[in-house]
Amino acid sequence: MGKLVVSLDGVVIKEVQLTKDKTTLGRRPYNDIVIDNLAVSGEHAVLQMVGADVFIEDLNSTNGTYINGKAIKKQLLSHNDTVEIGKYKIKYLVDDSGEYEKTMIMRPGGGAPPPYVSGGPLSSGRPGGGSSGFGGLGQAPATAGAPGAAAAAAPAAIIKVLNGAAAGREVTLTKVVTTVGKPGVQVASITRRPTGYAFAHVEGAQRPSVNGVPLAGDSVPLRNGDVIELAGTQMQFIFR
Numbered sequence: 001m002g003k004l005v006v007s008l009d010g011v012v013i014k015e016v017q018l019t020k021d022k023t024t025l026g027r028r029p030y031n032d033i034v035i036d037n038l039a040v041s042g043e044h045a046v047l048q049m050v051g052a053d054v055f056i057e058d059l060n061s062t063n064g065t066y067i068n069g070k071a072i073k074k075q076l077l078s079h080n081d082t083v084e085i086g087k088y089k090i091k092y093l094v095d096d097s098g099e100y101e102k103t104m105i106m107r108p109g110g111g112a113p114p115p116y117v118s119g120g121p122l123s124s125g126r127p128g129g130g131s132s133g134f135g136g137l138g139q140a141p142a143t144a145g146a147p148g149a150a151a152a153a154a155p156a157a158i159i160k161v162l163n164g165a166a167a168g169r170e171v172t173l174t175k176v177v178t179t180v181g182k183p184g185v186q187v188a189s190i191t192r193r194p195t196g197y198a199f200a201h202v203e204g205a206q207r208p209s210v211n212g213v214p215l216a217g218d219s220v221p222l223r224n225g226d227v228i229e230l231a232g233t234q235m236q237f238i239f240r
Contacts, residue, residue, distance in 0.1 A: 002054050002077070004033070004047075005091040013088075018054060023047040025085070026059075039063050039086025047077075050189045050202050051177030054092065056083060074203055076183045157197060159190070162227070162234040172240075173197070181208075186231040190222065197222040197237070204231075 004016045016023070016033055025033040026044040035044075041061035048055045057074040058065035066084040067075055077083075083090040159180070161169045171178070173190060179202060181187035186204030190197055200219035201207045207214045208230040210222070222228075224239040 002049075002092060002094045004083075005093065006033070006035070007089050007091070008087060018047065018049060021049050023049075035085065035088055037086055037088070040088070044085060045083075048202070050179050050187075050200075051175065052094075053077075053179055055187075055203055061085075076187075076203075156192075157222075157237060157239050159228070159235045159237055162236055164233055166233075180230060180235075182231045188228075188230050190237075191219070195221075199226075199228060199237075 002018045004018065006013045006016070014033075020032065023033065024031045024043065024046050025035065026042050027034070027036055027038075027040045028042040031043070041059070041063070043059050044061045045056055045058050045065050048057070054077045055074060056065065056067070056072070056077055058072060063086055064071050066072065067077070067081050069084070077092045079092065079094040081092045083092065157173045158170045159173065160171075161167055171180075173192060175192070177189055177191050179187055179189045181203070183203070186206060186208065187202040188208045189200050189202050191200065198219040199208075199210060199215070199222050201215050207216075208228060209215065210220055210226050210228055212227075212229075222237045224237070226237045228235045228237060
């Protein structure tokens, strides 16, 4: 779970634990984080939690939102990032525990071995395995006694890549939330719920599709055999 440390001129003003799916930031009193300064817009930015990932989005503010000195529209936050709004600096700090999976990064093309995602590169669904060139598409396995271990012992569903260099590769959905995509381009989430799985758009101007139909609302339930298309990659959702 992450937290924000808000400071002005090197003096810490407040610390905020991120516990909500969406946390708003701005000058108006109804925001979750209120910064009463004219350099801050009434509704300046919003932070969205997707599993262990936190995205920040500028809400067309007057003076903009900066991360580590660079103006952004929407960006995935990393540990120790500094968000700058006017003269205020907001440090993002991460507690790296919990039952959530970090974004599975998809990089089409190339022959380099896939990057590690806390648990190693994804195993291939084809004989011989080998690197895919698809990038770090994988999940960290839960360990015995750790949160999420019961889910990992009996995975209920997978997603299988259907096209590109990684065709045939599979990801077991062992976590409460799995995010997949290209940060900064297009990201979506698959959430495991008591009633099944839900697929939601997280980031990107173009919305992902399920069975050729772009997502219209916040999320849609996934059914066995559904084909997801995201950032040019097709994946099939399969119950096991």
